[in-house]
Amino acid sequence: MIKLEDLELSFTGFSLQNINISIQKGEFFALLGPTGSGKTVLLEAVAGLQRLKNGNIYINNYNVTKLKPEQRNISIVYQDYALFPNMTVKQNITYGLKFKKDLSESRVNKKFNMLVDMLNINKILNRYPQNISGGEKQRTALARALIIEPDILLLDEPFSALDINTKEKVQLEIKKIHAALNTTILMVTHNFNEVFSLAQKAAVIKNGMIQQTGSTEEIFKMPNSKFVANFVGMKNIFPVKLANNRLILDDILKIDYNKLSHVPGHEKNSDYYIGFRPEDIVVGNKNLQADFQLDGVITAVTNNGIFSEVIIKINNLSFSAYLTPNRFFELELYENKQVFLGFNKQDINLIVEKKEGPAA
Amino acid sequence: MKIDKLYLISVLCGAVIILFITYPILNSFITTDPAILFKTLKDKEVINSIWTSILTATITTLVAFVFGVPFAYFLARKNFKGKGFVESLVDIPIVIPHTVAGIILLTVFSKQCWLGRFVSSVGMPVIGTRIGIVVAMLFVSMPLLINAAKDSFLSISPKLENVSRTLGATHLQTFIYITFSIGWKGILTGMILTWARSISEFGAVIILTYHPMIAPTLIFDRFNAFGLEYSKPVSAILIIISLIIFIMLRLLTKRGVKT
Numbered sequence: 005m006i007k008l009e010d011l012e013l014s015f016t017g018f019s020l021q022n023i024n025i026s027i028q029k030g031e032f033f034a035l036l037g038p039t040g041s042g043k044t045v046l047l048e049a050v051a052g053l054q055r056l057k058n059g060n061i062y063i064n065n066y067n068v069t070k071l072k073p074e075q076r077n078i079s080i081v082y083q084d085y086a087l088f089p090n091m092t093v094k095q096n097i098t099y100g101l102k103f104k105k106d107l108s109e110s111r112v113n114k115k116f117n118m119l120v121d122m123l124n125i126n127k128i129l130n131r132y133p134q135n136i137s138g139g140e141k142q143r144t145a146l147a148r149a150l151i152i153e154p155d156i157l158l159l160d161e162p163f164s165a166l167d168i169n170t171k172e173k174v175q176l177e178i179k180k181i182h183a184a185l186n187t188t189i190l191m192v193t194h195n196f197n198e199v200f201s202l203a204q205k206a207a208v209i210k211n212g213m214i215q216q217t218g219s220t221e222e223i224f225k226m227p228n229s230k231f232v233a234n235f236v237g238m239k240n241i242f243p244v245k246l247a248n249n250r251l252i253l254d255d256i257l258k259i260d261y262n263k264l265s266h267v268p269g270h271e272k273n274s275d276y277y278i279g280f281r282p283e284d285i286v287v288g289n290k291n292l293q294a295d296f297q298l299d300g301v302i303t304a305v306t307n308n309g310i311f312s313e314v315i316i317k318i319n320n321l322s323f324s325a326y327l328t329p330n331r332f333f334e335l336e337l338y339e340n341k342q343v344f345l346g347f348n349k350q351d352i353n354l355i356v357e358k359k360e361g362p363a364a
Numbered sequence: 365m366k367i368d369k370l371y372l373i374s375v376l377c378g379a380v381i382i383l384f385i386t387y388p389i390l391n392s393f394i395t396t397d398p399a400i401l402f403k404t405l406k407d408k409e410v411i412n413s414i415w416t417s418i419l420t421a422t423i424t425t426l427v428a429f430v431f432g433v434p435f436a437y438f439l440a441r442k443n444f445k446g447k448g449f450v451e452s453l454v455d456i457p458i459v460i461p462h463t464v465a466g467i468i469l470l471t472v473f474s475k476q477c478w479l480g481r482f483v484s485s486v487g488m489p490v491i492g493t494r495i496g497i498v499v500a501m502l503f504v505s506m507p508l509l510i511n512a513a514k515d516s517f518l519s520i521s522p523k524l525e526n527v528s529r530t531l532g533a534t535h536l537q538t539f540i541y542i543t544f545s546i547g548w549k550g551i552l553t554g555m556i557l558t559w560a561r562s563i564s565e566f567g568a569v570i571i572l573t574y575h576p577m578i579a580p581t582l583i584f585d586r587f588n589a590f591g592l593e594y595s596k597p598v599s600a601i602l603i604i605i606s607l608i609i610f611i612m613l614r615l616l617t618k619r620g621v622k623t
Binding site: 048051052053072073074076078079080082084086088089090099100102103104148149152154158 | 529537546
C-alpha cells in the first residue's frame, strides 16, 4: 500500500500543497491534471527525486520519506521513455538487475523472458533505442521498470508521445501487465479517457492541490467542482440560482432540486452550477421524448470522423451536443437551423462550489 | 546546376580562412632547410623541450579532468544563488591576456606570498620548475575543459539519471554508468582542447618558468638568439607532433553514441 500524507513541496513560483493520497496494493491509480499542475513533480517526489518540504510517504506501512531513490524500490517510466542511448534494448531492460542482488538468477531469467514475450520485444533486444519505434521504446521502458519487481510503478504521461493506434495497443498491454503482475501503478495524465480506460481510482490536481479523489466512476459522474467537471469532459456547465428548492437557469429552465439523482451537500455561501455531458444531450428537428426540452439555433458544427459536435444557442447560453455521424446526417443539421435539444434529469449534474472570498 | 549565392559567399569566406590557416604552416615546412631540420631533429635541447611540452600538457589535461569534470557536473545539474558569477569566474582566464596570467601567478607563487612559501616548504616549488609550467597551462586552459564537460552534461537529460536511480543505482554509479558513459565524447573534446591550448601556451609559462624550456619558449629563445632560420625547424617539428596527436584524439571522438 502507498500512502502520501500531507505532502508539501515548493520551488520558485510553484508548490504542491496538502497532498493526501492512498493507493491500495495492486491498484491502478491515476492522477489527472492539466499541464503545469504539478503531476510530474509529485511523481518524482514519490520516487525520492524531489525534496519534500513537509509530509510523509509510506510504502507498505514503512516510512520511506528519508530514503534515497535507489532505496525505495519504485520504478518510473517517463513520457519520453528516458531509455539509455548507450545501451541496447536488452542492456536497458537488465540495467536495474546489476543493483538488485536479492533477486535470484532463475527468477530474473524467468521474469525477463516473460516480460519480453508479453511486450513482444524479442526481436529488438540487440538494437539501440535510436533505432526502434515509439511503441517499442515504450515497451522497453516498461520492461526495464518492471523487471526489478517494484512496489510501485510510476507512469508519467505514458501515451502522450504515441500515435493513436500504438497508444491503443500499449494501453491494452499495460492493462494486461497490470492484471498479470498485480503491480501497483500510479499514472499521471492530462487525458481523462486514459484514466477511464485504465484506472480504478483517480485524483484530480490543479495548481499543486488535489481537487477531488475517488473512483473513476465517481469523478466522472459526480465532479465536485466546475474545474473537475470541465476536465472530465462535461462541456455544458452553467451557473444556476437556487430559490424555493428549484434551480433556475437563466429563465429557460427550472429544475426541482429534490428530483435530481445526485444532490451534493451544500452550504449557504455557495455557487451552484448544473452540468450536462454533450453525449447525454439529444438533438432533434421535432419534439423529443426527454424530461427537459429546449429549442435553439445551431451556431457551429464540427465533425471529427468519430462523432459530430453541434453547438446550439439558447438565449445567451451555448450547449454542446455530440451526435453519431449517422444521426448528424439523418437530421440534416447545419448552421442557423432551429432545433430542439433535450435531456433527462438523471443526466443533470449539480455542482456546488463554496464561494471564494469572505462569507456574505 | 544553379549555385546558391549565399552558399557561394560562404564557401569563398571558408576558402580565405583555410588559406589563412594552412598557408603559413605549409610555408614554414617548404622554406625550412632540410639539412637544418634534420640537424634539429637530433638536437637534444629540442627533443627535451618538445618532450617537456607534451608531458606538461598531458599532466595539465589530467589535472583539469580530475578537478574539472566533477565541478562541471555540479554546474550542469545544480542551480544556486550566484551560479552566473561562479561561471564567470571560471571563464576569467579565457579573457585575460596570458602574460597577465603569468604575472598574477608569479605574484602568488613567489616567495613574497604565503602560497609560494607554502608550496616551496612542501617540496613543490612552482617558479622555474615543471610544476610551474603545469600551473600556468592549467590556469589558461582549464575553463575549456570545464565548459565542454558542462555542455556535454547539459545535453544529457536528467531523466536518464532519475531512471537509473530508481532502478537501484547510487548517484555515483549513475554518474559512471549513465552520465559519463554518454557524455565522454564531449569531455574528450574538452580534454583535447585543453591539451591543445596547453601545448600552445607561451605567455604565462615564460613568466613563471623560463627553464626548463617548453617548445614555444625554445622557439622564442632560438628566434631571439639565432633568427628565423633556426627557430623555424623547431616550429615545424612541434606542428607535426601536435597535429599527429590532435588528429588521433579527434578520431577517438568520432566514436560514441547519439544522446
